[in-house]
Amino acid sequence: MKRRDLFAASLAAGIMGSTRRVRAATPDASAALGRTALHGTIPRIVPVRAHADQIMDIKVCLRPFRPAGPRMDVEHVAGKTVVHNYGHGGSGWSLSWGAAYMAVGHAAATLERKVAVVGCGIIGLTSALTAQRAGLDVTIYTRDLLPHTRSVRANGSWTPDSRIALTQQAGPEFARTWEKMARYSWQTYRDYLGMPGNPIDFRDNYTLSDTAPDAADHVPVPADAAKGTFATTGMPQSSAEFAEYASRISDIIPAPELLAGADNPFPVAYARRTPLMIYNFGAYGHLLLEEFHQAGGRIVIREFHTPSDLADLPERVVINCPGYAARDWWNDKSLIPVRGQTSWLPPQPEAPYALEYKGAAMISKSDGVMIQGYDMYGLGEMDGVGNSFEHPDRAEAEKAIAIIGDLFTRFQLRDG
Amino acid sequence: MTLSFTLRVTFVVSVLVACLHIGQAWAGPHSTAQAGSQSGSGHAVSFSAEQVAHGAQIYAGACAMCHGADLEGGHDVPDLGTYFTARWANTPIDQLAGYISRAMPLMAPGTLPPQDTAALVAFLLHQNGVISATDAPLPMEEARLAKLRFPVPSASSVMGGKP
Numbered sequence: 069m070k071r072r073d074l075f076a077a078s079l080a081a082g083i084m085g086s087t088r089r090v091r092a093a094t095p096d097a098s099a100a101l102g103r104t105a106l107h108g109t110i111p112r113i114v115p116v117r118a119h120a121d122q123i124m125d126i127k128v129c130l131r132p133f134r135p136a137g138p139r140m141d142v143e144h145v146a147g148k149t150v151v152h153n154y155g156h157g158g159s160g161w162s163l164s165w166g167a168a169y170m171a172v173g174h175a176a177a178t179l180e181r182k183v184a185v186v187g188c189g190i191i192g193l194t195s196a197l198t199a200q201r202a203g204l205d206v207t208i209y210t211r212d213l214l215p216h217t218r219s220v221r222a223n224g225s226w227t228p229d230s231r232i233a234l235t236q237q238a239g240p241e242f243a244r245t246w247e248k249m250a251r252y253s254w255q256t257y258r259d260y261l262g263m264p265g266n267p268i269d270f271r272d273n274y275t276l277s278d279t280a281p282d283a284a285d286h287v288p289v290p291a292d293a294a295k296g297t298f299a300t301t302g303m304p305q306s307s308a309e310f311a312e313y314a315s316r317i318s319d320i321i322p323a324p325e326l327l328a329g330a331d332n333p334f335p336v337a338y339a340r341r342t343p344l345m346i347y348n349f350g351a352y353g354h355l356l357l358e359e360f361h362q363a364g365g366r367i368v369i370r371e372f373h374t375p376s377d378l379a380d381l382p383e384r385v386v387i388n389c390p391g392y393a394a395r396d397w398w399n400d401k402s403l404i405p406v407r408g409q410t411s412w413l414p415p416q417p418e419a420p421y422a423l424e425y426k427g428a429a430m431i432s433k434s435d436g437v438m439i440q441g442y443d444m445y446g447l448g449e450m451d452g453v454g455n456s457f458e459h460p461d462r463a464e465a466e467k468a469i470a471i472i473g474d475l476f477t478r479f480q481l482r483d484g
Numbered sequence: 485m486t487l488s489f490t491l492r493v494t495f496v497v498s499v500l501v502a503c504l505h506i507g508q509a510w511a512g513p514h515s516t517a518q519a520g521s522q523s524g525s526g527h528a529v530s531f532s533a534e535q536v537a538h539g540a541q542i543y544a545g546a547c548a549m550c551h552g553a554d555l556e557g558g559h560d561v562p563d564l565g566t567y568f569t570a571r572w573a574n575t576p577i578d579q580l581a582g583y584i585s586r587a588m589p590l591m592a593p594g595t596l597p598p599q600d601t602a603a604l605v606a607f608l609l610h611q612n613g614v615i616s617a618t619d620a621p622l623p624m625e626e627a628r629l630a631k632l633r634f635p636v637p638s639a640s641s642v643m644g645g646k647p
Binding site for chain 2: 173176177178179202244248251252255256
């Protein structure tokens, strides 16, 4: 959910010897830009109208974060083979198809033809569709359908390693599993690009800063030893504990380009542009539901309270996709809530891009302009950790909108 | 996808029971016979540790570049783990060996000698949690392989991941 600070990411990559670091440190080089546009061509940017009195919705989600990474093992409970698929943190949308592919593999290996999927968020839906594509007969049991599930309270963009695990607790093996899921998911999403209604789309995402990418304020805050770690306190204590895996798939993810000097249309000193994959919830959600029904899938509205409730189901294999609800329904206390809030302004299709500035993110999507304060207090990955207040905070929404609004009051249209 | 098998003993036992039950009740879609294979036909599958080691070498050299180091396959390449075992369960093993020897590796089909093919099958069985019945090597001859069936997935192959 949270967009990473690409400046910070480039610093990290630089330490590992990436060439991106070199590009970031030498704006005049800007070789990448020359590949895609005439040098000196300023991208035509229509300003976004970001005003708090335009808010049409504020959504709050609780990312289902597990320090060891998502739960994807198999259990035998209440006479059922239960394949777990939950706890993907802020990366559920992004990893969904890859996670579903793994979960359905476990289900298929039972040789059962009929499977139940519990939950109909993005993990449940993609698990159900993947099971159908594997030739299985699928019934989804769910309390809520997509417009009401926590999944649609995300910001809806490609963030495959956002609050997905803690490096130590997940271990090196999960890094490999993550890479498989991310690659599989990315490739599956391509199948939904360029379709009517743009269920999946790309936006140019501009990462803006008043200070140089290698300035002190972009360096991640070092861990405070006095605070301890997850291992000593049972809760993550610093951004440094959170796993970052993005560099594992940099060969297939479009790289950031620096917009140097005259190429930067924004009223800030530094700008980078990165193509960002986004999910338009309305178009995509309806499309997935349609596909599920067309393939003969059934949906049963049902609420579960304890694992023994599964005994009543006619299916002998269950793919369990409850998201954060696993904390209650499966009594999984390892789930840590990570609060995130998005506010939504009316769609502005004339300004189809995204940006990040001072800890606020904006994505102009087909169903609205999303504005999120993802790191307005300098907490980094710790922002929202342990906070299960799933209620809109209007002041927070207005603060984030003001950051974007202020940017555009200083914006000067160039080029007529 | 290869995942660590950090299992509680109770899970192993209960799933083992469940899988035996499933194996008896369900004849797989590719199956021409009715019974599960691990004990069903009287011909338990055996392969030797040498075959598994040799198969691992062949796999690394000829197969891993497409099917992945962990047999995980990918978006455009079949996996050789959970989906693979579901597809082949209960099928006579000569069909799998024949397919591998005719069609694989894709860039040089028909180049694997019979002993390499048998070793690959042994490796794939082993990686998917099949326990060899004895130390006897998996035969190379089609007629003998035809009497063996690809085992239904065992507990260890259905179980995966960390809780």
